[in-house]
Amino acid sequence: MTTRTHPSGTATPWEELVTSALLGTDRRPPSPESVPPGKEPPLALLDAAAVETLRRRAGLRPAAAPADRPAAAPHDPRPEPPAAARRRLAQLLADRAGAAGAGGRRGTAPDLTELLPQWLAAAGERGYRAPAPALPALLDAARARTDLRPLALAFAGPRGLWLARLNPEWRFALRGGSGSTAVPSPDDGTAVRRLWEEGLFAERVALLSALRAHDAESARALLASTWPTERAEDRLMFLDSLRTGLTGADEPFLEQALADRSRNVRATAAELLSALPRSALAARMAARAATCVALDHSGGAGPVIAVEAPHECDALMQRDGVVPTAPSGRGERSWWFGQLVEAAPLSTWPARLGGRSPHDIVALPVSDDWADELHAAWCRAAVRQHDAPWSRALLGSPSAPPSTGPGTTSPAERSKLLATLPDAERACWVADFIAAHGLSEAFQLLGVCAVPWAEPLGRAVVDALDIARDAGSYPWSFSGVMGLAERCLDPSEAARLEILTATPDEPEDASPGAGGYWSEAFQRLVSTLRLRATMHAELA
Amino acid sequence: MLRLDGDPADTGERWTPEQVLSLAPDDASRKAGARLSTAGPWSATGSDGAGAVWGLCKGSGGSPYRTVVDLTGPAYTCSCPSRKFPCKHALGLLLLWSRDSTAAGGAAVPDWAAPWLTARRERAAAGRPAARTGAARAGGDTEAARKRAERRAARITAGATELEQRLADLLRGGLAAAGRSGYGLWEETAARMVDAQAPGLASRVRELGAVPGSGAGWPPRLLEECALLHLLDTAWLGRDRLPEPLAVTVRTRVGLPSVADGATVRDHWLILSQDDTSDGRLITRRIWLHGRDTGRSALLLSFGAAGRSPQLALPVGLMAQADVTSHGGAGQLRAEIGDLLSVPVPIDAPPKGTDCAGATGLYARALRDDPWLEALPVTLSGVVPVPAGDGWQLADADGDDALPVAPAVVSRPGLWRLVALAGGRPVTVFGEFGHQGFVPLTAWSDDPSETVPLI
Numbered sequence: 001m002t003t004r005t006h007p008s009g010t011a012t013p014w015e016e017l018v019t020s021a022l023l024g025t026d027r028r029p030p031s032p033e034s035v036p037p038g039k040e041p042p043l044a045l046l047d048a049a050a051v052e053t054l055r056r057r058a059g060l061r062p063a064a065a066p067a068d069r070p071a072a073a074p075h076d077p078r079p080e081p082p083a084a085a086r087r088r089l090a091q092l093l094a095d096r097a098g099a100a101g102a103g104g105r106r107g108t109a110p111d112l113t114e115l116l117p118q119w120l121a122a123a124g125e126r127g128y129r130a131p132a133p134a135l136p137a138l139l140d141a142a143r144a145r146t147d148l149r150p151l152a153l154a155f156a157g158p159r160g161l162w163l164a165r166l167n168p169e170w171r172f173a174l175r176g177g178s179g180s181t182a183v184p185s186p187d188d189g190t191a192v193r194r195l196w197e198e199g200l201f202a203e204r205v206a207l208l209s210a211l212r213a214h215d216a217e218s219a220r221a222l223l224a225s226t227w228p229t230e231r232a233e234d235r236l237m238f239l240d241s242l243r244t245g246l247t248g249a250d251e252p253f254l255e256q257a258l259a260d261r262s263r264n265v266r267a268t269a270a271e272l273l274s275a276l277p278r279s280a281l282a283a284r285m286a287a288r289a290a291t292c293v294a295l296d297h298s299g300g301a302g303p304v305i306a307v308e309a310p311h312e313c314d315a316l317m318q319r320d321g322v323v324p325t326a327p328s329g330r331g332e333r334s335w336w337f338g339q340l341v342e343a344a345p346l347s348t349w350p351a352r353l354g355g356r357s358p359h360d361i362v363a364l365p366v367s368d369d370w371a372d373e374l375h376a377a378w379c380r381a382a383v384r385q386h387d388a389p390w391s392r393a394l395l396g397s398p399s400a401p402p403s404t405g406p407g408t409t410s411p412a413e414r415s416k417l418l419a420t421l422p423d424a425e426r427a428c429w430v431a432d433f434i435a436a437h438g439l440s441e442a443f444q445l446l447g448v449c450a451v452p453w454a455e456p457l458g459r460a461v462v463d464a465l466d467i468a469r470d471a472g473s474y475p476w477s478f479s480g481v482m483g484l485a486e487r488c489l490d491p492s493e494a495a496r497l498e499i500l501t502a503t504p505d506e507p508e509d510a511s512p513g514a515g516g517y518w519s520e521a522f523q524r525l526v527s528t529l530r531l532r533a534t535m536h537a538e539l540a
Numbered sequence: 541m542l543r544l545d546g547d548p549a550d551t552g553e554r555w556t557p558e559q560v561l562s563l564a565p566d567d568a569s570r571k572a573g574a575r576l577s578t579a580g581p582w583s584a585t586g587s588d589g590a591g592a593v594w595g596l597c598k599g600s601g602g603s604p605y606r607t608v609v610d611l612t613g614p615a616y617t618c619s620c621p622s623r624k625f626p627c628k629h630a631l632g633l634l635l636l637w638s639r640d641s642t643a644a645g646g647a648a649v650p651d652w653a654a655p656w657l658t659a660r661r662e663r664a665a666a667g668r669p670a671a672r673t674g675a676a677r678a679g680g681d682t683e684a685a686r687k688r689a690e691r692r693a694a695r696i697t698a699g700a701t702e703l704e705q706r707l708a709d710l711l712r713g714g715l716a717a718a719g720r721s722g723y724g725l726w727e728e729t730a731a732r733m734v735d736a737q738a739p740g741l742a743s744r745v746r747e748l749g750a751v752p753g754s755g756a757g758w759p760p761r762l763l764e765e766c767a768l769l770h771l772l773d774t775a776w777l778g779r780d781r782l783p784e785p786l787a788v789t790v791r792t793r794v795g796l797p798s799v800a801d802g803a804t805v806r807d808h809w810l811i812l813s814q815d816d817t818s819d820g821r822l823i824t825r826r827i828w829l830h831g832r833d834t835g836r837s838a839l840l841l842s843f844g845a846a847g848r849s850p851q852l853a854l855p856v857g858l859m860a861q862a863d864v865t866s867h868g869g870a871g872q873l874r875a876e877i878g879d880l881l882s883v884p885v886p887i888d889a890p891p892k893g894t895d896c897a898g899a900t901g902l903y904a905r906a907l908r909d910d911p912w913l914e915a916l917p918v919t920l921s922g923v924v925p926v927p928a929g930d931g932w933q934l935a936d937a938d939g940d941d942a943l944p945v946a947p948a949v950v951s952r953p954g955l956w957r958l959v960a961l962a963g964g965r966p967v968t969v970f971g972e973f974g975h976q977g978f979v980p981l982t983a984w985s986d987d988p989s990e991t992v993p994l995i
Contacts, residue, residue, distance in 0.1 A: 058904040070964055
């Protein structure tokens with residue numbers, strides 16, 4: 001707002017009063033014109049200042065609006081979610097803020113924070129846009145949780161991006177691939193070209209990944225066109241985006257990248273090539289690996305796999321991405337051997353080992369304690385090459401004790417192998433695993449199963465929880481699985497769970513009070529499942 | 541159940557969770573209520589479509605708590621031992637109800653809920669006194685009360701005289717010296733004003749102490765505040781010569797309690813905002829109302845001692861019929877509200893708005909009645925929030941005028957809600973406007989029935 005200025009351009013009466021007040025009326029008495037006579041100077045000054053203050057306040061005029069107002073937010077044609085769903089979103093977002101400081105026991109109430117991603121995914125599938133007043137809370141939530149960003153930003157849409165440009169705290173929304181509206185249409189060749197040549201690094205990465213998903217060939221061609229002039233760390237990120245839609249057509253480019261100046265770029269190129277079983281690099285690795293592994297029939301107890309690890313890591317191996325220096329505590333030769341097997345196409349082995357199936361190969365005994373090394377390398381290869389038959393063989397039977405599995409002792413490795421299997425098979429395998437071994441080692445495996453859990457898996461988890469309760473343990477020993485179950489169980493399981501919410505009579509050998517806690521935990525599970533069902537119904 | 545003017549008792553509208561939570565006495569209740577807002581612990585829930593909502597909540601004990609809410613009032617009862625009001629059970633029940641998760645409306649009131657509801661409604665029908673937080677009238681010995689008042693006035697007069705002397709000394713020595721001497725000087729003067737039983741003067745003095753630290757351009761601001769304080773001193777000392785309404789305003793500004801002895805207005809009151817501020821000792825809750833038919837504004841104040849929420853809470857974004865009684869004094873909008881006489885329903889349209897020039901005009905006129913007025917309630921229509929320098933402005937969509945958003949608001953999340961709601965297009969904004977700028981409190985975009993709180 002503005003106040004009138006004095007026409008003469010000299011000090012206004014108000015400015016004179018301020019000067020006098022600042023220096024003190026003893027040193028600078030107010031001029032006789034500006035104060036009424038007859039009072040001592042300080043009080044006369046205050047009288048005059050009071051009049052002047054009110055005159056200034058009453059005379060306030062609106063300020064001039066800036067000449068360049070920002071353009072209005074682009075139109076978002078998607079509809080807003082129904083009223084009940086909008087209220088639910090507000091609650092989920094508000095709870096997020098509240099949950100941070102809340103500690104202690106959770107009681108029977110659902111954990112809303114964990115439901116936000118599901119809500120966003122469901123709203124996105126149904127083609128809704130975020131209600132405008134919810135945008136700030138939504139952007140704040142996405143700022144705090146990277147895993148929410150793609151969903152939240154897609155839901156926020158063009159108005160979300162428009163808003164994010166106005167607040168530096170939301171700058172993250174303008175970075176990266178999720179800011180999809182900033183990326184030109186892949187068909188608009190000129191715009192793509194211009195952004196690629198002039199854009200910021202983040203914009204270029206976003207452009208390349210978008211283009212790669214749309215048209216893998218032209219994305220690689222675009223990258224190749226400026227490849228030699230890119231900085232090493234940029235080359236690494238760009239190369240990484242080729243993982244999407246990787247095919248044999250990418251081989252010449254990757255083969256050329258094997259000679260890159262940067263070691264990390266070389267290693268990534270080699271890794272990508274080895275994921276292409278028909279590439280020349282894969283063939284070279286196959287040849288190297290094959291010389292290290294042979295079938296030995298000399299023993300009396302049937303064939304045994306004999307391993308002869310490489311004696312050196314020559315320049316050509318290094319060019320193909322083999323890292324010569326072993327991490328401390330590992331023998332050099334077994335380190336090189338592991339890398340060769342990992343990078344060799346798995347199709348090498350049936351031919352090399354007597355035409356056996358992956359299952360039979362994994363079952364073969366291995367000489368001289370090489371079994372762990374060999375099987376672990378095969379696991380890595382199966383994950384890298386997305387090879388379901390090998391994964392299946394390496395996982396073994398779900399009912400076999402976890403520690404005796406063929407080379408797949410760690411849950412992390414298992415879950416990676418599981419990820420290569422089809423959804424239904426994965427769920428069945430984990431269900432059988434839980435039925436055989438309970439929940440204590442199942443957490444990571446559950447994490448790779450498709451949501452909502454298929455019926456056999458859901459039933460296995462509920463049964464296992466029931467067994468754990470009957471065994472007298474406390475529910476918080478299973479809090480991880482419980483939390484997953486709240487998010488991933490099919491809401492229709494709620495009816496079956498209802499009977500478990502009753503507090504059972506405590507058996508003599510049970511932990512004191514466990515029954516009540518279990519009942520509480522199951523109540524929470526049931527109410528979360530119900531809430532998820534309601535949530536989805538509200539969005540319909 | 542009172543139904544006045546053929547009011548629809550239940551439009552089937554449910555409150556939003558925010559509106560329910562705005563009734564919560566504190567954050568802990570808000571969280572506890574939210575935890576109880578799932579169907580799990582509840583049974584025998586229902587509502588009668590005329591404002592009553594009830595349910596049984598399973599607690600840690602044997603028998604469930606019986607919770608009943610009357611949305612008119614609003615009033616609550618619960619068999620739990622909590623001293624919070626409403627308790628977490630009432631909040632949880634209302635949250636459940638707000639999501640249509642209780643049994644459908646029109647159900648029969650169960651036996652255990654009926655006596656309380658009946659008693660309440662009979663009391664309401666009999667016509668209770670309107671004001672529920674108004675200061676009690678001086679009862680008993682009026683002569684003694686008059687003497688007490690005289691003694692207090694004499695102390696305030698002594699305090700005001702002393703304050704005048706201190707202001708004169710300050711101006712004689714210069715504000716620059718005062719800026720260097722720091723906060724202690726003001727604290728001591730404020731304590732003297734507390735002793736003089738003039739809390740209004742005390743808080744103004746305390747605020748003076750903060751001005752030198754408030755950044756560039758503080759000397760004119762300090763002179764303004766000193767001058768207005770001097771004006772208030774002078775007005776108090778000469779209050780016998782002032783017209784009665786202004787004299788009442790002066791008494792209120794100095795810190796004497798004011799009473800709701802003005803006119804009582806029955807209207808449909810839009811509950812526009814509810815905002816709590818705390819000075820560490822006292823929580824002050826300010827609720828702005830707007831009369832749909834009379835066009836009047838009313839400010840409800842409610843106070844809570846440290847850690848305890850003010851008693852009065854109303855659901856923002858709704859409107860209901862009620863009797864509102866104003867306090868006296870020129871330009872004073874403070875009022876007291878009686879029980880809500882109808883089931884609150886969502887606000888169907890914002891108050892009639894003005895433009896930026898209209899807002900400055902309103903403030904200028906209001907200063908005539910109350911020179912100490914910092915801000916007054918204003919509805920701006922057709923304004924766009926636009927960034928301007930470090931801050932924001934609300935600019936007329938059809939024109940070049942703009943009002944600055946008060947700097948204190950710029951960092952609040954509410955401003956971003958407003959910006960998001962507008963999306964660069966004109967909106968209607970209710971807020972407080974004064975010499976420090978505009979504080980947006982509530983907004984509406986193209987859909988006038990969607991009231992968006994900005995606090």
